[in-house]
Amino acid sequence: MKNTLTIFVRDLKRLIRSPFALVIALGLCILPSLYAWFNIYSNHDPYGSTSNIKIAIASEDAGYTLEDGTYKNMGADVLEELKTNDSIDWVACDTADDVIAGVEAGDYYAGVTIGSDFTESMYTVFDTSFKNPVITYYDNEKKNAIATKITDTAVGSLQQTINTKFIEVVVSTIFTETNTISSDIEEKDRATTLNDKLVRLRDNLSSYNKTLDMLINGNSNLSSTLSDTGSQISTLASGISSATASLKNAQASFSNSRTALSTFSTQLKTTITDMSTSLDNIATLLDNTTLAQDSQTLADSISRLNADVTQLSTQMKSLKLLIAEYYVTNADISTPPELGVLDTIVNQIINTIGSLASQAGGNGVLTQAAVDSMVSGIKSSLTSCKKQLDDLYSNYVNSVEPQLNSLNDSISQTLSNVNSIMTSLTSALNDANEILDGVSTTVDKSNESLSQIKEVIESVIEELDSVIDWIENTSESDKIDMVTQFLGGDSELYGEFFAEPVNMVTEEIYPVENYGSGMTPFYTILALWVGGTLLVSLVKVHADPAGLVNVKPRHLFFGRYLTFFLLGQIQAAIVVIGDIHLLHSQVLEPGLFYLVAVLASFTFTLLIYSLAISFGDLGKALAVVVMVLQIAGSSGTFPIEMLPQVYQNIYIFFPFPYAINAMRETVAGMYGSAYITNLAQLMIFVVAALVIGLVIRIPFMKINHFVEERMEDTGMM
Numbered sequence: 097m098k099n100t101l102t103i104f105v106r107d108l109k110r111l112i113r114s115p116f117a118l119v120i121a122l123g124l125c126i127l128p129s130l131y132a133w134f135n136i137y138s139n140h141d142p143y144g145s146t147s148n149i150k151i152a153i154a155s156e157d158a159g160y161t162l163e164d165g166t167y168k169n170m171g172a173d174v175l176e177e178l179k180t181n182d183s184i185d186w187v188a189c190d191t192a193d194d195v196i197a198g199v200e201a202g203d204y205y206a207g208v209t210i211g212s213d214f215t216e217s218m219y220t221v222f223d224t225s226f227k228n229p230v231i232t233y234y235d236n237e238k239k240n241a242i243a244t245k246i247t248d249t250a251v252g253s254l255q256q257t258i259n260t261k262f263i264e265v266v267v268s269t270i271f272t273e274t275n276t277i278s279s280d281i282e283e284k285d286r287a288t289t290l291n292d293k294l295v296r297l298r299d300n301l302s303s304y305n306k307t308l309d310m311l312i313n314g315n316s317n318l319s320s321t322l323s324d325t326g327s328q329i330s331t332l333a334s335g336i337s338s339a340t341a342s343l344k345n346a347q348a349s350f351s352n353s354r355t356a357l358s359t360f361s362t363q364l365k366t367t368i369t370d371m372s373t374s375l376d377n378i379a380t381l382l383d384n385t386t387l388a389q390d391s392q393t394l395a396d397s398i399s400r401l402n403a404d405v406t407q408l409s410t411q412m413k414s415l416k417l418l419i420a421e422y423y424v425t426n427a428d429i430s431t432p433p434e435l436g437v438l439d440t441i442v443n444q445i446i447n448t449i450g451s452l453a454s455q456a457g458g459n460g461v462l463t464q465a466a467v468d469s470m471v472s473g474i475k476s477s478l479t480s481c482k483k484q485l486d487d488l489y490s491n492y493v494n495s496v497e498p499q500l501n502s503l504n505d506s507i508s509q510t511l512s513n514v515n516s517i518m519t520s521l522t523s524a525l526n527d528a529n530e531i532l533d534g535v536s537t538t539v540d541k542s543n544e545s546l547s548q549i550k551e552v553i554e555s556v557i558e559e560l561d562s563v564i565d566w567i568e569n570t571s572e573s574d575k576i577d578m579v580t581q582f583l584g585g586d587s588e589l590y591g592e593f594f595a596e597p598v599n600m601v602t603e604e605i606y607p608v609e610n611y612g613s614g615m616t617p618f619y620t621i622l623a624l625w626v627g628g629t630l631l632v633s634l635v636k637v638h639a640d641p642a643g644l645v646n647v648k649p650r651h652l653f654f655g656r657y658l659t660f661f662l663l664g665q666i667q668a669a670i671v672v673i674g675d676i677h678l679l680h681s682q683v684l685e686p687g688l689f690y691l692v693a694v695l696a697s698f699t700f701t702l703l704i705y706s707l708a709i710s711f712g713d714l715g716k717a718l719a720v721v722v723m724v725l726q727i728a729g730s731s732g733t734f735p736i737e738m739l740p741q742v743y744q745n746i747y748i749f750f751p752f753p754y755a756i757n758a759m760r761e762t763v764a765g766m767y768g769s770a771y772i773t774n775l776a777q778l779m780i781f782v783v784a785a786l787v788i789g790l791v792i793r794i795p796f797m798k799i800n801h802f803v804e805e806r807m808e809d810t811g812m813m
Contacts, residue, residue, distance in 0.1 A: 099647050103639045103655025111659075124634060125663060128627030129671040132619040136679055139619075140612030147182050152198050152207040154189040160215040170218055170229075171210040192232075199234045207234040298560040305553050312547065367415045368489050374408040375478050375485075378445070405449050412442045441481045448474050606764040613682035616675055617759035618732030621752055624697045625723050627667040628704040631660050632716055637709040649797075653789055657705050664701035668693040685762040688771065692762060696755040699781050703751070706789030712800040726752040754778040 111117050157171025178186040187204065189195045195207035209232045217229040381400055416439065448470055608614045639656040641647045672690045675681045683689045707715035729736070729743030730752035736744055747753055758774035761767065 099644050099651035100655040100658070102644065103652065104658040107639075107656070107659045120634065121663060124627070124630050125666040125670060127630060128623040128667050129674050131626055132623035132671050133674050133679060135619045136612050136616050136675065136681060139615045140679070141610040147185055150185045150187050150204045152187045152189050152195040152204040153178065153209070154192050154195045154207075155210040155214070156192060156212045157210050157214040158212045158216070160219050162219065168215050168219065170215040174210065196234055199236050202236060202239050205236055205239055208232065209234075295564060298557055298564065301553050301557050301560070305550060305557065309550070312550065364415075364419070365489065367411060368485050371408065371411045371415065372482060372485055374404055374411060375482055378404045378408065378449075379475060379478050402449070405446050408442060409446055412439065441477050441484060445474055445477045445481065448477065606767075608764050609682045612679065613763060615733075616679075616681040616683075617756045617763060618730075620671055620675060620693065621696055621755045621759065622723075622727065622732070623671050624664070624668060624693065625700045625704075625726070625752075627697070628660075628664060628700040629716075629719050629723060631663055631701065632704055632708040632719065635660065635663075637705060649794070650790060653709065653793075656709075657702065657789075660701045660705050661698065664697040665694060668697040681763070683763055684765055688766075689759060689762040692755060692759045692775070695775060695778060696751075696759075699751055699755070699778055699785070702789075703781055703785040706785040706793070710788050710793035710796055710800075722750065726750045730756060732756050751778055751781045 111121060153175065155171035155175050157169055159167055159169035159172075161167050175188055178188075187198075189198065189207075192209040195204075195209050198204045199207040211230055211232070214229050214231075217227055381404065451470070637656060639652040641652060644651070668690075672693045676683050676686055676689070704719045707719050709715070711718065725746070726732075729739055729747045730750055731739070731747065732752065736747055736753075739747075754774045754777040758771055758778065761771040761774070
């Protein structure tokens with residue numbers, strides 16, 4: 097303990113005595129805070145400025161004239177309502193072409209166009225030729241990834257508004273007709289006429305309902321067909337994938353075939369060369385063999401002839417086997433005729449030399465003329481044999497090998513073409529799947545709107561049935577009063593109610609004032625890790641043992657770490673003060689917020705210090721790698737469930753998630769023991785850091801010292 101404190105006090109004195117070092121230390125304490133503050137400030141309230149996002153909109157709606165002469169233009173009404181919408185900068189354009197051109201040029205993040213039959217489609221919902229009102233959305237995804245999500249939400253809200261208006265129009269139309277009947281009742285005061293009109297209205301609504309059923313069933317069948325088509329496309333895609341795998345195997349086999357051809361050519365040339373050499377040896381021996389030689393010399397010559405003949409026989413067998421194996425595996429290539437002739441000649445040579453040897457070694461009379469005749473015959477056979485060998489090799493080189501090469505080239509081109517076709521098919525199937533998904537979504541939304549209208553009509557039919565039954569069983573005066581009261585309501589009020597029958601009330605749990613406050617835990621924790629990384633980069637991790645008595649490695653470890661701890665705590669204090677008092681981030685529990693920063697800084701500086709002192713520059717690099725992984729996969733920005741599976745598997749082994757979650761408790765509100773639990777889990781990394789710095793470090797001390805010396809020798813590191 098004494099040595100540890102001595103090292104720490106000595107470091108402080110050296111720091112205070114050197115103004116330059118003091119300025120550097122102060123900079124190390126402030127820099128991490130700037131990193132956090134700039135990021136928190138830039139993310140303070142980005143969604144509060146969505147009014148600067150430009151979305152172009154143009155209406156080509158021709159409008160529609162109702163039976164009573166009233167002119168309606170829902171497209172113009174939509175544009176008028178958007179003028180009062182402050183959440184997005186809606187820019188009105190004259191034509192749809194202007195919208196498309198502006199989106200393509202990047203002048204707008206997105207664009208919306210309203211078709212010429214927009215209003216007509218709304219007011220002719222009960223016609224047999226009914227089709228859904230359509231708005232077209234153009235999205236420039238290249239301009240900005242986040243802006244795309246904002247424009248998607250804005251256009252989705254616009255679509256919901258238009259759907260609401262659509263239902264209002266449908267219900268208004270129904271109740272306008274019932275109001276006409278109500279007025280007619282009051283004028284004529286005749287229950288019979290009333291009942292007839294109510295029955296007619298009910299029948300009309302039933303007819304409308306059947307039409308809607310047909311549309312819904314048609315959409316359902318279409319949806320089922322789309323689903324089946326999607327399944328078939330998936331099956332086809334799977335088949336293409338299998339075919340592609342088989343194609344790759346074929347290409348591999350073809351490559352082996354090329355290698356086998358090259359090997360065969362080499363072996364054939366070698367075998368023919370060896371046989372030619374053997375034939376030359378036999379010819380040379382024959383030239384030197386005469387009957388005049390003494391018996392021993394003649395015997396030696398014949399013995400060498402027998403040896404060469406035996407070798408020639410072996411080579412001939414090898415040639416036949418080589419050609420047989422290759423030509424059998426290539427059925428399109430016929431066996432060369434030279435091979436049979438060559439085999440016959442070789443057998444003649446073998447038999448003749450065998451006869452010569454037999455007569456020379458036996459008791460028979462062997463004259464010089466007989467010897468010369470045999471030698472002449474053998475030489476003639478040798479000449480024929482060499483010619484057949486030359487013809488065989490020439491035939492292979494000039495005919496067979498080019499034929500095989502041409503065949504291989506054709507196969508190679510065919511496989512390449514098939515591979516290209518497979519790639520094109522795969523791309524086409526992917527495009528088809530995307531189109532089917534889009535159509536399926538449109539059909540589902542259409543069915544949703546039609547089902548809502550159908551529910552309204554069925555509700556009205558039920559009420560009409562009740563009224564008709566009541567009329568048939570009630571006195572005439574009571575009938576008229578009751579029906580007039582039911583049918584005489586405000587059609588627009590009915591339309592508004594059925595368009596949005598349910599109001600949603602939002603209750604915020606753990607509310608956060610702005611986006612910047614929500615991001616404060618992540619950037620604060622990240623800044624503390626950055627601070628620890630900067631410290632090991634500029635401050636030496638190894639303490640000087642000079643002047644110390646009985647110093648141990650642990651004394652040096654903790655003595656120098658106390659300096660890192662002090663600087664880390666100053667970093668934590670500065671960043672917390674700035675978060676709360678400079679940026680005014682929401683912090684419900686400032687004291688506990690600061691405690692998280694204190695413990696996080698302690699954990700991070702100890703862990704980074706342990707890595708650096710144990711593994712040298714490699715440990716410093718490892719600290720940076722861990723930081724990068726935690727930025728991407730600590731759930732600091734996106735929920736961990738939205739990240740790739742690899743991050744979901746490893747994020748629990750990093751300290752960031754526990755520090756961030758503990759700090760979130762102090763920002764938005766505490767829940768149970770979540771704060772304590774996260775801090776306890778964070779402290780596990782303190783134990784891991786001590787194990788690395790005090791235990792794992794020991795075997796690496798000499799290696800690190802050697803590596804550092806070699807790096808210094810380079811004069812660059």
